[in-house]
Amino acid sequence: xxxxxxxxxxxxxxxxxxEAERDRVMREYGAFCESLAKSGQYRxxxxxxxxxAATTVREHAGRRVLTDGPFAETKEQLxxxxxxxxxxxxxxxxxxxxxxxxxxxxxxxxxxxxDAHS
Numbered sequence: 193x194x195x196x197x198x199x200x201x202x203x204x205x206x207x208x209x210x211e212a213e214r215d216r217v218m219r220e221y222g223a224f225c226e227s228l229a230k231s232g233q234y235r236x237x238x239x240x241x242x243x244x245a246a247t248t249v250r251e252h253a254g255r256r257v258l259t260d261g262p263f264a265e266t267k268e269q270l271x272x273x274x275x276x277x278x279x280x281x282x283x284x285x286x287x288x289x290x291x292x293x294x295x296x297x298x299x300x301x302x303x304x305x306x307d308a309h310s
Contacts (some may be wrong), residue, residue, distance in 0.1 A: 194235060194305040195276050195284035199291060200268035201298045203242060209296060220292035228276060228287070237274040268299050275305075 206214065228234035248259045271293075278284040281304070288300045 193278060193280065195278055195281070196303050196305060197274040197276060197284070197288050197291065198270055198301040198303070199272045199274070199293060199298060200301065201271045201293055202268050203244075203271075205297050206271075213296065217292045217296060224290055224292060225274070228274070233276045233278060233287070235275040235277055237272065239272040240270060243269040271298075 209217075225234065225237060243261065246261055248261060250257045250259065274291075276284060276287055278287065281302070284302050284304075288302050291298065291300050294300065
């Protein structure tokens with residue numbers, strides 16, 4: 193089964209971390225992703241640009257409306273994702289708990305993918 197690990201972080205908090213700390217977290221991220229690739233569980237992943245670069249698409253009264261910025265006003269912003277292959281939710285949660293940004297205030301939402309052919 194595939195799971196999406198959505199990694200969220202408060203961008204302002206990340207920017208306030210000392211550069212050495214951010215560098216260390218990103219090196220740990222590299223090792224984390226490499227270990228997933230070696231285990232055969234890694235399917236895809238990417239770091240996203242800042243939410244300031246986002247454009248949100250909505251529909252209002254039958255017309256498309258484009259708005260600069262993220263979809264919702266939240267404390268944390270989606271910063272990246274990992275698509276992984278796991279036997280079950282417990283295995284996906286164990287992997288999510290290894291994500292380096294957790295120790296500096298990050299949040300990870302874990303969701304199973306739905307088979308589109310079901």
